[in-house]
Amino acid sequence: METEFAVCTQEQIDAMLQRLQTIRRNIAEACNEAGRSADEVTLMAVTKTVAPDLINAAVDAGVNVLGENRVQEFLSKKDFYRPGAEVQFIGHLQTNKVKQIIDKVTLIHSVDSVHLAEAVSKAAQQQGITMPVLLEVNIGGEISKSGTAPEAVRTLLEHVLTLPNIRVDGLMTIPPPTTDAAEQDAVFARMQEIYQEMQKITPMHVLSMGMSGDYAAAVRRGATLVRIGSGLFGARLYPPQNSVV
Numbered sequence: 001m002e003t004e005f006a007v008c009t010q011e012q013i014d015a016m017l018q019r020l021q022t023i024r025r026n027i028a029e030a031c032n033e034a035g036r037s038a039d040e041v042t043l044m045a046v047t048k049t050v051a052p053d054l055i056n057a058a059v060d061a062g063v064n065v066l067g068e069n070r071v072q073e074f075l076s077k078k079d080f081y082r083p084g085a086e087v088q089f090i091g092h093l094q095t096n097k098v099k100q101i102i103d104k105v106t107l108i109h110s111v112d113s114v115h116l117a118e119a120v121s122k123a124a125q126q127q128g129i130t131m132p133v134l135l136e137v138n139i140g141g142e143i144s145k146s147g148t149a150p151e152a153v154r155t156l157l158e159h160v161l162t163l164p165n166i167r168v169d170g171l172m173t174i175p176p177p178t179t180d181a182a183e184q185d186a187v188f189a190r191m192q193e194i195y196q197e198m199q200k201i202t203p204m205h206v207l208s209m210g211m212s213g214d215y216a217a218a219v220r221r222g223a224t225l226v227r228i229g230s231g232l233f234g235a236r237l238y239p240p241q242n243s244v245v
């Protein structure tokens, strides 16, 4: 199949495989420090702007979860993905786009309102499936970020639990960017606390937190899934003329 996407070079693949090895080693080390087993943590490869060839090379190397955060980009790339990895949706999701992805992803990380949960519930009903989701928490309280306020997670969870055909498997967060280790740790500790509180309400098994710059800190605070883009595939290029893909 011909693709409109850039072909990646063997050098790019080799560099990616090198980074993958380092990431796996760092995750294992962080697990070890926290007294956890390394197989408790799933490494998700975040694919935005990345050529399908390079994504496929990661899948060949054993990465079995891909994270998509733009509906249009995902739909244009998905047919070029080799089977072997499940796809999860991690981006901000508009209610009118839910139908386009509901039957193509295994988990939606970004449910942050009753309105969106209702749209997922309805679309899942039409498909005759139950859709697993995570509730996105705006842990830093940033106005620019999506996610529900930490104080509002319980109310949102209790409401979503009343909806048919949708199941809450856990929580997700994108913390404010910082390289300060103490700040990273404080935020992830707070998330872990909220996660443990919510586990008293319903069984949950996914705590999605940690990205390229802070995944080790997240793993030390109980992350079960880390979402890694640039740290695996290299710096993202956003050519303005090509901003959809």
Ligand SMILES: *Cc1c(COP(=O)(O)O)cnc(C)c1O
Pocket: 046, 048, 069, 090, 091, 174, 211, 212, 213, 227, 228, 229, 230, 231
């Ligand atoms: C892009 C993205 C990531 C990965 O970010 P990196 O810093 O490149 O690892 C993780 N989560 C979400 C929701 C993203 O949009």
